[in-house]
Amino acid sequence: AQxxxxxxxxxxxxxxxxxxxxxxxxxxxxxxxxxxxxxxxxGLQLLLKYTTGATLVKGINxxxxxxxxxxxxxxxxxxxxxxxxxxxxxxxxxxNTGNQFYFGTGTSLTVIP
Amino acid sequence: DTxxxxxxxxxxxxxxxxxxxxCEQHMGHRAMYWYKQKAKKPPELMFVYSYEKLSIxxxxxxxxxxxxxxxxxxxxxxxxxxPEDSALYLCASSQSRVIRLGQYFGPGTxxxxx
Numbered sequence: 001a002q003x004x005x006x007x008x009x010x011x012x013x014x015x016x017x018x019x020x021x022x023x024x025x026x027x028x029x030x031x032x033x034x035x036x037x038x039x040x041x042x043g044l045q046l047l048l049k050y051t052t053g054a055t056l057v058k059g060i061n062x063x064x065x066x067x068x069x070x071x072x073x074x075x076x077x078x079x080x081x082x083x084x085x086x087x088x089x090x091x092x093x094x095x096n097t098g099n100q101f102y103f104g105t106g107t108s109l110t111v112i113p
Numbered sequence: 114d115t116x117x118x119x120x121x122x123x124x125x126x127x128x129x130x131x132x133x134x135x136c137e138q139h140m141g142h143r144a145m146y147w148y149k150q151k152a153k154k155p156p157e158l159m160f161v162y163s164y165e166k167l168s169i170x171x172x173x174x175x176x177x178x179x180x181x182x183x184x185x186x187x188x189x190x191x192x193x194x195x196p197e198d199s200a201l202y203l204c205a206s207s208q209s210r211v212i213r214l215g216q217y218f219g220p221g222t223x224x225x226x227x
Contacts, residue, residue, distance in 0.1 A: 034215050043117075043203055043218040044156070051213050090155055094212040101212050103155035 002027055004093050006104035014112045019063075019078040021107045023091030026072065032094040033074040035065055039087045047089075050074060061085070086111045116140075117219035119204050125225045128194060134222045136187040136204030142217070144210045145187045147179060148203040150221070156203055162187060163210045194226045 007022040025031060032051050036044040048059025055067040065076045074091060091104040117138045126132050136145065144163045148156035161169035162181040170179075176198075178190040187204055201223055205216040 032213050032215075036218075041201075041221075041223065043119075043220040044205075046215045046217065049215045088153070092215075094215075097211070099210045099212070101158070101216065106153065106155055108153070 002031065002093050002095055002100065002102045004091055004102050004104035006089075006091050006107050008107055009105065010108045010110070012110040012112055013081045015083055016080050019076070019081045019085065019109065021076040021089050021091075021109065023065075023074045023076065023104055024072055025074065025091075025093045027093070027095075029096050030067070030069055031096050033065075033067060034092040034094070035059065035063070035074075035076050036090045036092060037061075037087050038090065044090065047076070081109075081111045083111050083113065085109060117204055117206055117217050119202075119219035119222050121222060122220065123223045123225075125227065126191065126194065127227050128196075130194075131190070131192045133191065134189040134202055134204075134224075136189075136219055137185055138204075138206040138217070138219075139185060140206060140208075140217065141184075142206035142208055143184060144207045144212075145181065146205040146207075146216065147177075147187065147189050148205060148218075149198075150201045150203055160189075161210070168210065191224075194224075196226050199224055199226045 003026045005024045034049045035047040050067045058064045147159040150156045160179040165181045180188040201221045203221045204219040207216045
C-alpha cells in the first residue's frame with residue numbers, strides 16, 4: 001500500500017515569504033500526485049496535479065509543485081505568501097492503477113502579517 | 114462546470130432521528146465517494162460508487178446507508194447515529210475509479226449528533 005508523508009503538521013510563514021510544504025510518497029512506481037487546499041468549514045479544492053509529462057506543475061493561486069522521482073517527493077511552493085493562503089493543505093497520491101487514493105495527514109499553514 | 118453540490122450545509126440530529134445527506138455533480142463523472150472528516154484530520158473514505166454500483170464499503174457501521182439513484186446523485190441515509198459520528202461529511206466525484214485527474218469535492222455537510 002502507498003503511504004504519504006507530510007513533514008510538518010504546522011508551518012508558519014511571514015506575508016510575502018516563500019511557502020514550502022513538503023510531501024513524500026512511498027512507491028517504486030510513480031503514482032499520480034495531487035495537492036488540495038481546505039479553508040475553514042469548506043470542502044477540499046484541487047490546487048494542482050501531476051499525472052505524466054512536465055515535472056514542474058503549476059496550479060491555482062500561484063502555487064506550483066515539482067515531482068522528483070529520485071526523491072519520491074512532490075513539494076508545494078509559492079514564491080510569496082498571502083494572508084488568504086492560510087488554510088489546511090493535503091497531499092494525496094493515487095496508485096498508478098488509479099483505484100486507491102491516499103491522503104497525507106495535512107499541513108496547517110499560518111501566514112503572519 | 115467543476116462543481117459538486119451538497120445539501121444541507123449543516124445538520125443537527127438526535128440519536129433517534131433519520132436524515133439524509135444529498136450530493137450532486139454534473140461533470141459526467143462515473144465514480145462518486147463519501148468521506149468523513151474530523152477536525153484537523155484528512156478525510157476518511159467511507160463508500161465508493163462506480164457506475165452507480167457500490168464498489169467499496171470501508172467497514173462503515175450500518176447506521177450509514179449509501180444510495181446512488183443515478184450517475185449524478187449520491188445520498189447518505191443516516192439512522193440511529195452516535196455523538197461520535199459528528200463530523201464534516203464530504204462528497205467527491207472523479208471521472209472514473211482510475212483517479213488520474215483527481216477527485217472533486219463538495220463543500221460538505223457539517224453534522225452534529227446530540
